[in-house]
Amino acid sequence: MTAERGGADLHTHTTASDGTVTPRERIRMAREAELEFVGITDHDTLAGLPAAREAAREAGVVLVPGVELSTDVDLGSRRVGVHILGYWVDEAAEPLVQLLARRRASREQRLARMLQRLAEAGIVLDEERIRAMAQGGAIGRPHVARALVEAGVVATVAEAFERYLTPGKPGYVPRAPLAPEEAIAAIRAAGGVPVLAHPGLLPSRLQGLWPAWKRMGLAGVEVYHSKHSPGQAADFLARARELDLVPTGGSDCHGPQPGQPALMGRVRVPREWVERLAARAADPEHTL
Structure with missing residues (x-):
């Protein structure tokens, strides 16, 4: 509407x-x-x-x-x-x-694992730069996606998700489980x-x-x-x-x-x- x-x-x-x-x-x-x-x-x-x-x-x-x-x-x-x-x-x-x-603590753990997986795929990102992008906020995949764009690995955030940050891709790590209920x-x-x-x-x-x-x-x-x-x-x-x-x-x-x-x-x-x-x-x- x-x-x-x-x-x-x-x-x-x-x-x-x-x-x-x-x-x-x-x-x-x-x-x-x-x-x-x-x-x-x-x-x-x-x-x-x-x-x-x-x-x-x-x-x-x-x-x-x-x-x-x-x-x-x-x-x-x-x-x-x-x-x-x-x-x-x-x-x-x-x-x-x-x-x-x-939930925020689990995001920190997830970030470490994502960066490790990306490094294993030959892509090394600056963790401190990602934290600077987050400005003290709850860190998530979009921050990693923006770092991939900034590093010249991909052209857009959407491409970063498609190539690296969705299930089955090199940098994807599932989040800690929480049920809708x-x-x-x-x-x-x-x-x-x-x-x-x-x-x-x-x-x-x-x-x-x-x-x-x-x-x-x-x-x-x-x-x-x-x-x-x-x-x-x-x-x-x-x-x-x-x-x-x-x-x-x-x-x-x-x-x-x-x-x-x-x-x-x-x-x-x-x-x-x-x-x-x-x-x-x-x-x-x-x-x-």
Whole structure:
């Protein structure tokens, strides 16, 4: 769903994880795109939210605070990554704080293994340079991909993923396991609202798990996304209504970065959807 102004982009990233702009810059971009609401949903961290909150107050943009947890589903022949967004969590909830700390520690271990595998393939990257790119944020494959571009190994981030950082490729290392059910439970226990991110990037057979995830506490589904086709969005909206899941949407903007079009403002969902999502957070029966 798109519009010229207003509305909400509920899925963006900053340098607190694998985005290329700071939380303050992301808020500025939201204001320039004339968004009313912007969600900041960095991977495995809430560290960008204080700065984003202050910048949003100054800019007159409403921040929807969030986090994105990377989980996996075992399909037998392969593991499929499933991302769960959590909005309005209690940022001081100790179980969630500890879970996020463990996830970030596993990212550090994964980085070491990726660099080792790439070195074995004859590609030696500067770990300190990768850490400088991450600016203290949660390190992930996009940082390694950008380092591969900078080193001249590949031309684009997309090529880096395709040639080196996806399953079966020389630099790929699977992430530490976390089930979607665990992520949903952790978000709910912290008073947050769990939402399934970009289902259009997942095998369609996983839609069969939506009812079970709903019973576990899944509250919404990201119907609109920068990589969803209109047909996918229509199907997801119908399915969300069928299961009484709140429809949401976001650009999943990580940039700007070379080779990627500007995404802020390309995906907007109405205020009503944000209010419905917020109502789930305010419902005392929602949390565990």
